[in-house]
Amino acid sequence: MSATTAPASTRLVTLDALRGFAVMGILAMNIVAFAMPEMAYLSPKAFGGTSPSDIAAWGFGFLLVDGKMRGLFSILFGASMLLIVDRADARGNNPRSVHYRRMFWLAVFGLCHYFFIWWGDILFLYAAVGCVAFGFRRWEARRLIKWALGLYTLGVVLTSLFFGAQLAVASAADDPTSPFVEAGREVRAEYAKIDREAIDEVALYRGGYAAIVDERLGNAVNPFIGVIMMMLETLPMMMLGMALFRNGFLTGDWTTDAYRRIVWRWLPPGTVLTLIVAWLQWRSGFDYIVAVNAFLAWAAPGRLMMTIAYAALLLLLVRRYADSGGIARVAAAGRTAFSNYLGTSIVMTTIFYGYGLDLFGQVDRWTLYLFCIGMWAVMLLWSKPWLDRFAYGPLEWLWRTLARGSLQPMRRVPGFQ
Template identity: 50%
Template sequence: MSLIVLLSPKAGSPASSCLKPARRSQAGIVEIMPPSPPVRHLTLDALRGIAVMGILAMNIIAFSMPQPAYINPLAWGGTSAADLGMWAVNFILVDGKMRGLFSLLFGASMLLVIDGAEAKGLSGGFIHARRMLWLMIFGLIHLYLIWYGDILFLYAVVGLIAYGFSHKDAPALLRLGIGLILTSFVFWAIMGVALIFMQHGAMAADASAGQIASYRGMIASIGAPDTAPIHHEIEIYRGSYTQILANSLAPDNIDAPLTTLLLTGLETLGLMLIGMALLRNGFLTGQWSRSQYRSVAIRAYLCGLPPMIALCLWCLASGFDPVTTFNAVLVWSTPFRIIMVIAHAALALSIILARPQSRLLRRIAAAGRVAFTNYLGTSIAMTALFYGYGLGLFGHVSRFHVYGFVLIGWAVMLWWSKPWLERFAYGPLEWLWRSLARGKIQSMRRTAPN
């Protein structure tokens, strides 16, 4: 099934007026209106809240365990049925899907800022560039001083590139986005096939010592259990802040932002462009009918879930062979992962339209409005819990039990975000980012009801 067909509204549907700013009346979420004044979209805020909460569920393994555990459950985290079951649930439903949803929403929000500035007669490109340059700085601080898993620098660089496509219409953006994701998939597929050939070569009867050594080094880096790199990583992150900082700034790690950009930049750009398209065609702002969202969700889950389950079973049947698991997680799941992003979004939007006044939904939307603070806040909190300069729990908590910390993180996000926004216009870091990007201190006073 083509994503372009799946995400294109039918002629005459509410989304046919997709290029106009919108909101919904009290009976729903959005109604067509003039471009001024600007309106917050409950759908975007709630989806962003779901995404930032989901990203914690995705990142918790990297906060609490050696990096190979993120891919391969045998690398670390326990091998009980509960531990392996949590890996399977994360792989099928969460891993890559929440980051994908966040990327869609980043593209959509970026477009709202650009279009809003231009509607006021300002330079959308200039304002966008300032925002992205400051986001790069935040990202580098996050990466080197707090946690190695930063995505802000990646988003800032890709966001600058995405501006060049911001004036295209929804169909063109969809085509370009899907094309970029497919190009990224081909790149990863070549890498995955190369790993398979390396494995076969190392296991051949006439394999040289060099082939075997290269293969062992490779699998040690992608998820083989009980390897020297794993124990070295545990030693580092159970150490002092000075030790962890020295590791972050080591020559082998200093180019991490560029490596991440090269490996994931095309897919991230593709997702941002799709997010722009889904803003322009009304999908993300709730302009489609509930039946349309349900239809998209059902068809996308039917296309995405069976292959994801099959890949999970393939990993299990292989005994979580490092090469097989690497390929399943990072390569062959790519097209189905993107379909699952759309499925999750469509399902969430159908629920949002059904219960727009839900108290829980309003709290999730508030968490989404301060997603920047919540994202960086969870990094600070989780590293303090797991790293040696805090409670030192790194590598000590099983995969199943570590999700208890996720539930606590979610509870904190839902607890503080809404009361804060009832008093203030922005989250703390949102205010700082906005003030820096605009070159003057912004008022924190809330001037209008939520």
Template identity: 75%
Template sequence: MREDRQVPNERLVTLDALRGFAVMGILAMNIVAFAMPEMAYVSPKAYGGETAADLAAWALGFILFDGKMRGLFSILFGASMLLIIDRAEASGQDPGSVHYRRMAWLAIFGLCHYFFIWWGDILFLYAAVGCIAFRFRAWETRRLIKWAIGLFTLGVVVTSLFFGAQLAVGNAADNPASPMAEAGREVRAEYARIDGEVSEELALYRGPYLPILGSRLDTAINPFIGVLMTILETLPLMMLGMALFRNGFLTGAWSAADYRQTALRWLPPGVLLTLLVGWIQWRASFDYLVAVNAFMGWAGPGRLMMTIAYAALLMVLIKAAAGASWLARVAATGRMAFSNYLGTSIVMTTIFYGYGLGLFGDVDRWTLYLFCIGMWAIMLLWSKPWLDRFRYGPLEWLWRSLARGRLQMMRQ
């Protein structure tokens, strides 16, 4: 374990660049949720799994991206949170006041994002869990890592037991002699409703805006349910981010050899576990019960291993490319991650929803990556020129101004 290191007060290019890679990588999976019914993200059986190319695209997303970029983003949120707390303390401010004001406004942004733009918001989740993570800010690195791994493992066990019980009961429906046969048929019937829900989503998101807004208002509890369902994944990842910030991993203080060793330690087992979970889903013909178990529980360990390995590999790349113009663009994209994240939601919902171009459900999985690449290009092209003229991204400026209670200087 490396000793904790002091961090300078200037921008940390490593954090910015990692955040840039993460916010672009998140779109590689979110693009499915923008363009297809919700369950298509979990199982290609629900939608977008009709051809071999569709299944190959699903496999590519599941193995390489699903949960890994979100995990990296969560880790970076924990690191950035700690950085801001440290700087508040160094400047004589009350870190609790600074932090909770930021989280309160982030929660408001998240709820606005959910209700008015897109159902897949993570900002409210980060704000809620960030309030809890603040309690661990003074913990030393080793303790943070131990508790993070413990809580993450607990989350995997709890979700696997919960959804695994549904799977076991559902499988009893095939055995008329089983005392659980009737309960199994009820579970299967509940999951069979997904096909009808897919049809309802297609009609909803191919239509005008107001019915979509009404649907969100009817499901106002969902952001809060999301916190309860994912807290044992998100909180440990934030704690890992705090630990990896403290020990220098995320600030570039480790050697390239250390980063490569970390990647080699965690990438092979992570890939193997992820491949196994993907194979199980394929063998089950992407049965909804199996897919939900895989998504919520079984994929967790491999997902975490690959997230850490990706972070290490990206650190090798960032250190090797120090000073490169392309890396400066990635870092600028990361500095404006808030604006780019919400901006992506606005652009993609306008493209796919009925009040925009109306392409919802009409684009296959492979072709969706073209939209993804196009959005990446927009992020890279606009972020650096904007920051050459202004101190913050537009939404970063608004968030900072609201949290501080006064307008911040915008121009360079």
């Protein structure tokens, strides 16, 4: 075997296919944030309008994809992390060294992504949280699940208290007899800036590349704030991924009936809870403070239920069509998820930002999903032919090379996956 030929490796098709669905779903979640001001993701009132069509498109995203695909991606990150650590241990390598080198370079990729491509990066978050998650690698599945649910609940409670307090204080703004009237008016005034900020964002992202990078450099603290804000959502999801890998759920070892029970146990209540939260936002007239509370706190329980149900539902789909060409292409997109994730950011910002096609703020919500479908087609079309020839996606190869400190073989050995 030549030095430029990659050795054989064992793939778990279930993990690859789930990761493929997740990276495609991440785009469905992010497409509004690529093409509209940031707050438009949370509220149609912030940009685009509140016509029945706009509200329906927002509701579609909020109900079906908002947070669920990120949750699934986090679960799969935890599972993959454990798989890589276990394999390093089995080969006699130092798993701690292997893991932290990977997380260091992932953090570098994440910061480059944030500063030079798109503000919505999750790679730096995953690298930071992944460093913490490593400490739980030896826990058995039941303990991981208990602690994950406990930490997730703690995160929901703390977030509800913090942003709920803002909502409570803001409600006093119109009551002159309230001792909190001035504080309430200050909170309302801060949220009233969102409309002006949306206009400024449109001007920024329809401008030149240098101005966009300068704005990011001026907000260099944002990735670190994101870690603090998202720690108690992302860490529990990674821990669940580790547990569901340990107990065979993610590797497809459960029975078909067991997966179906998970779907029926968690999808209906999760959907109902999410619909209630959507209704509360609509009833408020998409008030910005309500939208923030809904996104960060109220939707979290239903989001978790639906994420687990989605995983079970997709595993049933993968099991049923495991030998189909479609699942093979989805699995290939999952094996090149890192390249697809960053590649999507490059393509979408080029389409929507001023240094590209300059469509930022020019496309309505429903039409954005056509761009999403087009990018899905690109992912499915390029990933498998690439992997038929090469062992890794281009950025997967670069990450592996940097983490190992030596040039990694790229060509695929015929007959191996």
